[in-house]
Amino acid sequence: MSQLFQSPFDRNSTASDVTKGVDLSGKRAIVTGATSGIGVETARALLAAGAQVTLAVRRPEAGEQVAADLRARTGNDAVRVGRLDVADLDSVNAFAASWSGALHILVNNAGIMMPPELERGIRGHEQQFATNYLGHFALTLGLHSALAEAQGARVVSVSSGGHLFSPVVFDDLDFRFRPYDALTAYGQSKTAEALLAVEADRRWAGEGIRANTLNPGAIATGLQKHTGGLRTPERYRKTIEQGAATSVFLAASPLVDGIGGRYFEDVNEAPQVDARPTELGVTAVAAYAVDPANAERLWNVARDILR
Numbered sequence: 001m002s003q004l005f006q007s008p009f010d011r012n013s014t015a016s017d018v019t020k021g022v023d024l025s026g027k028r029a030i031v032t033g034a035t036s037g038i039g040v041e042t043a044r045a046l047l048a049a050g051a052q053v054t055l056a057v058r059r060p061e062a063g064e065q066v067a068a069d070l071r072a073r074t075g076n077d078a079v080r081v082g083r084l085d086v087a088d089l090d091s092v093n094a095f096a097a098s099w100s101g102a103l104h105i106l107v108n109n110a111g112i113m114m115p116p117e118l119e120r121g122i123r124g125h126e127q128q129f130a131t132n133y134l135g136h137f138a139l140t141l142g143l144h145s146a147l148a149e150a151q152g153a154r155v156v157s158v159s160s161g162g163h164l165f166s167p168v169v170f171d172d173l174d175f176r177f178r179p180y181d182a183l184t185a186y187g188q189s190k191t192a193e194a195l196l197a198v199e200a201d202r203r204w205a206g207e208g209i210r211a212n213t214l215n216p217g218a219i220a221t222g223l224q225k226h227t228g229g230l231r232t233p234e235r236y237r238k239t240i241e242q243g244a245a246t247s248v249f250l251a252a253s254p255l256v257d258g259i260g261g262r263y264f265e266d267v268n269e270a271p272q273v274d275a276r277p278t279e280l281g282v283t284a285v286a287a288y289a290v291d292p293a294n295a296e297r298l299w300n301v302a303r304d305i306l307r
C-alpha cells in the first residue's frame with residue numbers, strides 16, 4: 001500500500017484554514033445539497049477562494065436565499081442555483097444535460113440519514129442507497145465530459161464514518177432478504193459513495209479527473225432529524241466550519257494535486273482497518289470501502305441499474 005497522505009492540517013482546521021492562499025478564479029464548481037449544513041459552508045469557502053459555484057439543490061427557493069447570503073458574505077457574485085433532486089433520476093439527468101462547458105470541481109455532498117422506515121427510491125432501490133449513492137453516481141457520470149474538459153478536475157464524494165457499519169451487500173442491496181435497519185442502510189450507502197470515488201479515479205485519472213472521498217466528522221446539522229439530534233459527545237464533535245474543511249481541501253487545495261482514490265478524515269488520509277473501532281474519535285476507513293475490486297463491481301452494478 002502507498003504511504004498515507006499527510007497534510008499540515010488537522011481535525012480543528014476549518015474550511016477557511018485549508019483555502020488560505022488558494023486562488024480558484026476561473027474554476028467552476030458544483031456543490032450538491034447546498035441548502036444546509038456542510039454544503040453551505042463548502043460553497044462559501046469555494047466562493048471566497050474565487051470559484052464560480054452552482055448550488056445544486058432540490059429546493060430552489062431555499063437555494064436562492066443561501067445564494068444571496070453567500071454573495072453578501074463573500075463579495076463573490078458568481079453563485080447560481082440549479083435544481084437537482086438526487087433522489088430523482090429525471091432531475092439528475094436534466095441537471096447534467098443542462099450543464100455546458102468545463103466543470104472543475106464536483107462535490108457530491110447531498111445526503112439523508114436513517115429514515116426509520118424502509119423507503120424505496122430510484123428504480124425501486126432502498127432510499128439511502130438511491131439518494132446518497134445512485135443519484136450521485138448518475139450525476140457524476142452525466143458530468144463526465146464536462147469534468148474531462150476541465151483538464152484537472154476534482155470529484156469529492158462525501159462519505160461518512162457511518163460507512164464502518166456496513167459494506168455494500170451486493171446480494172441484498174435493498175433489504176429484500178434481511179430486515180431493514182436504518183443505520184446499516186446508511187452505512188451501505190456511504191460505503192458506496194466512497195467506492196464511487198475509488199473507481200471514478202481509477203477510470204478517469206488519465207483524463208485529469210481525480211476523485212477522493214471523506215468523512216466530515218460529527219457535526220450537528222439537519223442530517224440528524226430522524227435520529228433525535230446528534231448524540232456524539234461534545235469533545236468529539238466539530239463545528240460546521242471544521243466539518244467542511246476536508247471536503248474543501250479535497251476540492252481546492254493544490255496539496256492534493258495528483259492524489260486520488262483515497263479516503264480522508266480530519267484533512268488527512270485515514271488508515272485502513274479490518275474491524276470497526278470500538279472507541280470514538282479514532283480515524284479509520286474500512287478496507288472494504290476503498291477496495292478496488294468492490295469499487296469496480298459496484299460501478300458495473302450501478303451502470304446496469306441505470307440502463
Ligand code: NDP
Binds near residue numbers: 035159
Ligand atoms: P444536512 O441535512 O444539513 O444537509 C444535507 C443536504 O442534502 C441538504 O441541503 C438537503 O436538502 C440535501 N438533500 C437531501 N436529500 C436531497 C435530494 N434528494 N436531492 C438534493 N439534495 C438533497 O446534512 P449535512 O450538512 O450534515 O450533510 C452533508 C453530507 O455530510 C451528507 O452527505 C452526510 O451524509 C455527510 N455527513 C455528515 C455528518 C454530520 O455529522 N453532519 C457526518 C458524516 C457524514 P434540503 O435542505 O432540501 O433537505
